[in-house]
Amino acid sequence: MENMFNNLKKTMDGTILKDIEFSEQSKDKVRRTVINSKHKKQFHLKYKLNYLLSVCVSCLLLFGLGYFSFTKLGLLDENKNSTITDDTRQNLNTSQNGKKSDSIYIPPAAKEYYGDMTKEEIISKMLNTPSHFITATGKFEQRDIYKDETGSTIFTDYKISTKDKIGGYVKFTNTSYEKNEIVEIEEVIHNTDQMWYINNIRNTYREQKYNPKEMKGTVTLQEALSVNINKLDNEIYVKQKDWEMPPIGTAGLSLYPYHMAVIYLGDFNQWDIEKQNEELLGHNTIVLQGKFNGENRMQEVDTFRFWIDKDTGILVKYEMHDTNGKLTGYLHPEELKVNVPIDYKDFEPHLDGYNMEEVDTEFPFKDPREADIEVVEQADYYKDEVDAVLNLLRKDIPFLYEFTHPDIELYSASYEKYKIYNHAYLTYSYKKDKNEDGSGSRLLYVRAYHKDSIVHSWSDFDTKKGKQLEDFNINGIEWKGFELDNQNAHFIGKSNDYIYEVVSQNITPQETKALIPSFKVSN
Template identity: 35%
Template sequence: MKKSVYFLGVLMIICYGCTNITVQDNTGENAIQSNTPDSHQVEHATKTKEQPAVYEPPTKQENYDHLTQTEVLTKLLNTVDNFDTAVGKFELLRNGYTTLVEYKIAPTSGYSKSTHVDKNSGKSRIQHIYYQDGSVWLVDEERKATRRMRYNADRHAGTLEPKQAFGKDSLGNNVTRYRERPPIGAAQTSLFPYEIASNFTRDLDKWEIEKQDEQLLDHNTIVLKGILNEAASRKQGASTFRFWVDKDSGILVQFELYNAKGEVVDYLHPIELNVNVPIDRKELESNVESLLQKYPVENE
């Protein structure tokens, strides 16, 4: 992934989500992605044993514990450890451009679909991502073609604490280390919101816990609110933010950015979110096979 101008640049991550990352947070400072998929390395696929068609994850209970700022931030930085499957849908708004994101992920495979709508023409562009055991397919309906890449499916060992994630380079600039995550495209904005956590909640003095428990789509969330620094405010066209974070998993269920008048200028609004539900791998594979028949893989 190249340098990103904004965390909602995950719309571009659809094409670059399988590479090592050097991104810029909204202060313009560098962040370092570690343990992420790498499409440029030697072909690598994780070999797995024969698995049942339907994956049944363990049931998790909603969390009603009182969380501190550090505990919430740790959740946001390590969501990859906190759930096994997820099925959902949400809408993103950025600069008047709307994107509808749908996804389904299991431990070793996943699928997402992003429908981008041009604010002027109303024309839609649809992109799909499917990954499984070290391979990822990027399907662009507009180009009527599929790009196949490889990624490193190895996992990082252990929780990444904020004090380990956030540091300084030799010039005194902020740098951030991120956990690994599957190459799921724009769905990572909600499921694996590492850049967002760094950009908006890195400085504990800039935000606070507004509400410990609020129900949203049958999930118990903790509500955070804060202010953007001057550089971020100019870049985003916003001055304050509010996050709804699932207490159990750290998934960013919803967020809103507000201008000086309190008007919502950017948002992620959830439509559906089901965590740790059974996933039929065969159905997932069948859907992708149909896509690949319609949009053939380039250079293969």
């Protein structure tokens, strides 16, 4: 309220009251009126009524004048969610000397929606949030509690502008759940030309060129459900809509919740609208609650509740519970403002005291030709998806070998391609304990490729080899073995024009060699 009246006199003197002249004659008239009023002892009833009527009329006039003044100055707005009128927004984008500001951008005001929404309309909003807001600022806390009682808590603070001058800023602080210790503090900043990754613990930063894209068209639920969830970004948004989610880090979970929409709301029979209208941080949200029948690798999730902003589709808040009703994950917001003024200076990093990391961001490879390697298909964890990729590898790669030992279980499969050459990548779990989730801790990494092909250099196969083991020949492959640190091993085999590599994790060289006889030509 105090800020509302700052410089009010000066503003009114220069606008509404600028043409009013208060002469010395006027001042004398006021003084005489005040002095004479002191000598009046009695009023006739008629004059009393006239006096009271005059006071009432004066108050009404003053109230009307005040309301008109404040409205013209942009201090009042009938829209309860905005304190700036559309006309004033344009005026504020101009400096005092009449020139348009190069720093501040003020978008049209957001308007809350209070009509009832259907399930289809909710999904559409969540899949297409870039079409429903221009700028946003916010803060929220996100917590995930995993099945092994570990977890993390991330506090996110962000600002983003998606049109006019595009840019964004996000800072996230990651704290371990079990130890309550800060693990990382990072910032990601981008504008229309550049992107910066800033590590506030190591006081280092990386930068690279950035070319933002504006989303065109809309995505339907049918389109989203037609592709593998792991490829939703690539196949739906990049290829069909020529759009990529801005590098907004953890803030994307709230601002661009299309993954959550597909995973949790794709089956309309598993969730319901609990409440059509509920105010949250000044936004009108629709509350959804449902049961999760999918598979979550890390967390136990049985039921969920979402709070969706009805105007934009932004996921303002969510909570996850296990079968016992225990909270296993949440996003709790502290602040969310949509279509508010943005200062583009916030999208410029302050790097004093920070050192640039020595990273070649354009070609982060040992061999620049690696940039031409294409990932054709990839899957892990989910058996049906992994089997589908494996069958594709069997079909396209006649030189494929697989482990057949009963203690070895396929965990992931990847199909890559460099020009005319196909590559196969397989990851196996070895003697995985029944209580272990995911891949387990004992692994065998396998890849097969043509000797003239280019393969990635940053993977698990780029090892620092130690003592060479005895050569041997099994199942048509000539093998050379090497010891690695931590009692692991790297075996490299050759058969005609093809190379086979096996790298162990938490499996000794002796154990790994004993498993090689079960590495046979694929059926």
